Amino acid sequence: MRVRxxxxxxxxxxxxxxxxxxxxxMDAEAWSGRGRFLGTCSSYLARLRPGEQAAVAVHTPNVxxxxxxxxxxxxxxxxxxxxxxxxxRRG
Numbered sequence: 001m002r003v004r005x006x007x008x009x010x011x012x013x014x015x016x017x018x019x020x021x022x023x024x025x026m027d028a029e030a031w032s033g034r035g036r037f038l039g040t041c042s043s044y045l046a047r048l049r050p051g052e053q054a055a056v057a058v059h060t061p062n063v064x065x066x067x068x069x070x071x072x073x074x075x076x077x078x079x080x081x082x083x084x085x086x087x088x089r090r091g
Contacts, residue, residue, distance in 0.1 A: 001040070004041045006021045006023060007021070007022075008020070008021065009021055009022040019058070021045070023042050023045050023046070024042065025038070025039060025042040025043055025045075025046045026038060026039025026042050026043070027039070027043075
């Protein structure tokens with residue numbers, strides 16, 4: 001199975017021992033028109049109960065993100081676009 005990469009959605013300033021992800025579950029009509037297509041990894045993560053753990057690997061980006069020094073500086077943050085049917089691989 002191909003490795004999935006997710007971005008951390010928490011800050012170590014709130015709790016340095018905790019790391020959270022924000023994940024949208026892939027749930028779309030199947031290409032066949034019969035039933036639903038559920039994303040393998042996002043569905044697995046969604047089924048985890050509080051306290052359960054998942055094996056992960058944490059990688060530091062090549063160019064670490066640093067917000068502006070001043071909180072008064074406006075920023076726009078954008079994550080990867082949600083990939084619907086057009087993003088799924090055929091075959």
